[in-house]
Amino acid sequence: MSGIGWLTPGVLTGVAAVGLAYAWLMWGPPRGSRPADEVPTRGQTLFFYASLLAAYAALGSPLGVLAMTVSFTMHMFQHMIAGLAVPPFLIRGIPGWAWRRFFRNPLASAVWGRLTRPVTAIVLFNVVFGLMVYPAILTSMVHSMTAMLGWHLLLMATGVFMWWPIVSPSEEFPPLHPGLQILYLFLDGLPMILPLALVTLDTTPLYAAAYGHRTLLWGLSLASDQQLGGALCLTVVHFVYGSMVYPRYGAWVRRERTLDASLEPTLVHLPRRPVPVLLADGHTPAPVPANVVPWPGSMPPEA
Numbered sequence: 001m002s003g004i005g006w007l008t009p010g011v012l013t014g015v016a017a018v019g020l021a022y023a024w025l026m027w028g029p030p031r032g033s034r035p036a037d038e039v040p041t042r043g044q045t046l047f048f049y050a051s052l053l054a055a056y057a058a059l060g061s062p063l064g065v066l067a068m069t070v071s072f073t074m075h076m077f078q079h080m081i082a083g084l085a086v087p088p089f090l091i092r093g094i095p096g097w098a099w100r101r102f103f104r105n106p107l108a109s110a111v112w113g114r115l116t117r118p119v120t121a122i123v124l125f126n127v128v129f130g131l132m133v134y135p136a137i138l139t140s141m142v143h144s145m146t147a148m149l150g151w152h153l154l155l156m157a158t159g160v161f162m163w164w165p166i167v168s169p170s171e172e173f174p175p176l177h178p179g180l181q182i183l184y185l186f187l188d189g190l191p192m193i194l195p196l197a198l199v200t201l202d203t204t205p206l207y208a209a210a211y212g213h214r215t216l217l218w219g220l221s222l223a224s225d226q227q228l229g230g231a232l233c234l235t236v237v238h239f240v241y242g243s244m245v246y247p248r249y250g251a252w253v254r255r256e257r258t259l260d261a262s263l264e265p266t267l268v269h270l271p272r273r274p275v276p277v278l279l280a281d282g283h284t285p286a287p288v289p290a291n292v293v294p295w296p297g298s299m300p301p302e303a
Helices: 009-027 029-033 042-059 062-067 072-093 096-102 106-115 118-132 135-143 145-167 178-189 193-201 222-243 245-268
Strands: none
Touching (some): 072 118, 072 135, 072 222, 118 193, 222 245
């Protein structure tokens, strides 16, 4: 994988094969056995092919070349695209009816339900992400195209599990309540702070075995490249998570208002039933004539 170019045969072949398979499954001969309305929308199609473009940009573009040759910072950009862009686009790109067909398989449904549980999804994604910045593993990715592809595909897969509680289009495994989504995003961002902070704050080059014998991008030193990559990744990841909080807070408020509005007619139009009032001696007070205005506080409030 030498030189700066866009043509990485293995990655290009894989992305093209997935794109053709999607087109065949959505619009090809299999449509004959499905209802006419089971076709992806334009938005879903755009999301799916955007996920493929993002995957290729991370693994097969000049970004991938730079990450494997001269820049730890570019390597962190690979991680961010593979973990933060590809999975949610991929989920949004597959229609709900396609997921429903997938979940008809009891084994697939059971496994998927376990892997997309919030705690499980957070742990899987953050463990893979943390391992990928471990010096020995990152060095293996720099020196081996197979290792680089394997680890990033694993990051994308666990990223799908991690993003599912946020962007799920499925009725079988729906997204979390908007309020819980905010808590989920907060908790998901905590574990990766430790490895990224260690990478950013450590002035000792941790990746000398990967980049020490090469001229780094922009003439940076090993320590500077390492700190820049860690700081950018930490900033971008939490900016993405933070930017998703506001719309979910808005959805939470709208949901509660809708619930209140649906309950309001029931509360307003409840029948007003008279409540018997007894005096201290056990007798019911005499009715007040219509032309007499009672002194304030002398009559019990109307039920």
